[in-house]
Amino acid sequence: MVEMTERTGCVVIGGGPAGVVTGLLLARAGVEVTVLEKHADFLRDFRGDTVHPSTLTLLDELGLGEKFDALPHSELSSAGFPQENGEVMKLADFTRLKVPHPYIAMVPQWDFLDLLAESARKEPTFVQRMETECTGLVREQGRVVGVTYRTAAGETGEIRSDLVIAADGRWSVARREAGLVPREYDCPFDVWWFRLTRAEGDVDGVLLPKMRDRRFAVPLPRPGFFQVAYLGPKGDDLRQQGIEAFRENVARICPEFAGRVHELQTMDDVKFLDVRLNLLRRWHVDGLLCIGDAAHAMSPIGGVGINLAVQDAVAAATLLAEPLRRGRVSPADLAKVRSRRLLPTLLVQGLQRLLHRTVVRQVMAGKRNGPPAPMIKLFARFPRLSYVPARLLGLGLRPEHAPAYARRPMEPVRR
Structure with missing residues (x-):
């Protein structure tokens, strides 16, 4: 020494x-x-x-x-929330920024x-x-x-x-x-990160979080693969449930990935982030x-x-x-x-x-599978509001x- x-x-x-x-x-x-x-x-x-x-x-x-x-x-040019009618509520539209x-x-x-x-x-x-x-x-x-x-x-x-x-x-x-x-500050979730391959026809250029049945996931489109954030309740150790249960949760929240979740061999393929x-x-x-x-x-x-x-x-x-x-x-x-x-x-x-x-x-x-209804109505009526989150985030x-x-x-x- x-x-x-x-x-x-x-x-x-x-x-x-x-x-x-x-x-x-x-x-x-x-x-x-x-x-x-x-x-x-x-x-x-x-x-x-x-x-x-x-x-x-x-x-x-x-x-x-x-x-x-x-x-x-x-x-990624925009970020929003998919609605049950198939439309997308744009929360942040970065193309509105004059940069x-x-x-x-x-x-x-x-x-x-x-x-x-x-x-x-x-x-x-x-x-x-x-x-x-x-x-x-x-x-x-x-x-x-x-x-x-x-x-x-x-x-x-x-x-x-x-x-x-x-x-x-x-x-x-x-x-x-x-x-x-x-x-x-209070934070209700931790994040479990993993990768899945891209397929022809997958969405590109837009960030669309998925919400269903108490589950929340955010697929981030990358060249050749998706980097997926699966949000779990704060403090829950999803490793204890095993890889099969984790695959099932991913397939339920993102049905388009049902044929790809086998790419997750073990929970070692899933990385944990303690969100603060x-x-x-x-x-x-x-x-x-x-x-x-x-x-x-x-x-x-x-x-x-x-x-x-x-x-x-x-x-x-x-x-x-x-x-x-x-x-x-x-x-x-x-x-x-x-x-x-x-x-x-x-x-x-x-x-x-x-x-x-x-x-x-x-x-x-x-309690719901997306943003509150008043938020959806507000952004639908005034689409230019998508500039405000884009400005704050971008x-x-x-x-x-x-x-x-x-x-x-x-x-x-x-x-």
């Missing part, structure tokens, strides 16, 4: 979308930044794979739009992260440390001044820095070590800032987690690049990030909580844009 002490301008904990975007932007500002990622690579399935219009615009501004567009992906990319791109998160990390590594002040796990915080006189870490090889050490940014997700080690405790919806009252302590899921875990409803995390990252880099260049980041500087991002976060979480209460919980209780209240120092000409795709 080797003890090491290092020094950098900013340590970012977590190599997910929030962490890598923060590292990329700060490095383009000339700040020395080190991103710690505990895994060896980004190849983990059933992570957030939805990239919304706000993030697609950001990629264009960073010069990465064409490279992203070359990645294998599918596009360059009026759709949600479904792309494997590892491809998205590889693209961002590849660009960041071109910056001389960017360092990415894989297989390096943050184990705690270093404090001096009540201020966070760095982190301790352990590598997969068993080496340990410290990295001292002017700022630590916690982008290490809903179970953030740094948040816990800092004594920051989020407020938990929470929010930190305060996102920082002196020397440490939480962003993304570390500050506000999101429900998978709307697939907004990646995009709010990226928006936090852009806001943090925009507001903190200059203090970091000066070598001193004050608590007041950190508080500005929360002030800027709080209302957009609250509005999206408010929409998610409304859908939890009026749709998901009612379906699981057997762009947010205050979409962040790349700061001038981080913008680059569009990088061509090498064929």
Whole structure:
């Protein structure tokens, strides 16, 4: 075991979308930044794979739009609820947004992260440390001044820095070590993720949740397969029921998959997500800032987690690049990030909580097989209302844009 002490301008904990975007932007500002990622690579399935219009615009501004567009992906132009008469109530119509990319791109998160990390590594002040796990915080006189870490090889050490940014997700080690405790909101379900193959004639380009007989599923059309979210009551362990019962539930809620559920060989083919919806009252302590899921875990409803995390990252880099260049980041500087991002976060979480209460919980209780009738009538009478959820989910209240120092000409795709 080797003890090491290092020094950098900013340590970012977590190599997910929030962490890598923060590292990329700060490095383009000339700040020395080190991103710690505990895994060896980004190849983990059933992570957030939805990239919304706000993030697609950001990629264009960073010069990465064409490279992203070359990645294998599918596009969702709208989301709604199928009705018993066969019609679809469009809840969110992204084509109504006046943006360059009026759709949600479904792309494997590892491809998205590889693209961002590849660009960041071109910056001389960017360092990415894989297989390096943050184990705690270093404090001096009540201020966070760095982190301790352990590598997969068993080496340990410290990295001292002017700022630590916690982008290490809903179970953030740094948040816990800092004594920051989020407020938990009621969430009536957990998610069980799995894949099934696509067939000719399957729906494409539209997100259509399925609701029937206390069951709820969301098939996400991807190139060559469906990524399916099966929503189960909070705390129920569907593994105990076995794969046969799970197949039967899937076939009942999605009859079109009845001939494909045999592709699920065992419950090992089904991945569990403990859904959380929470929010930190305060996102920082002196020397440490939480962003993304570390500050506000999101429900998978709307697939907004990646995009709010990226928006936090852009806001943090925009507001903190200059203090970091000066070598001193004050608590007041950190508080500005929360002030800027709080209302957009609250509005999206408010929409998610409304859908939890009026749709998901009612379906699981057997009270209805879709949205409330007044909601259906309202959107049927005023179809332009589908702009409002599309705006909240696709762009947010205050979409962040790349700061001038981080913008680059569009990088061509090498064929």
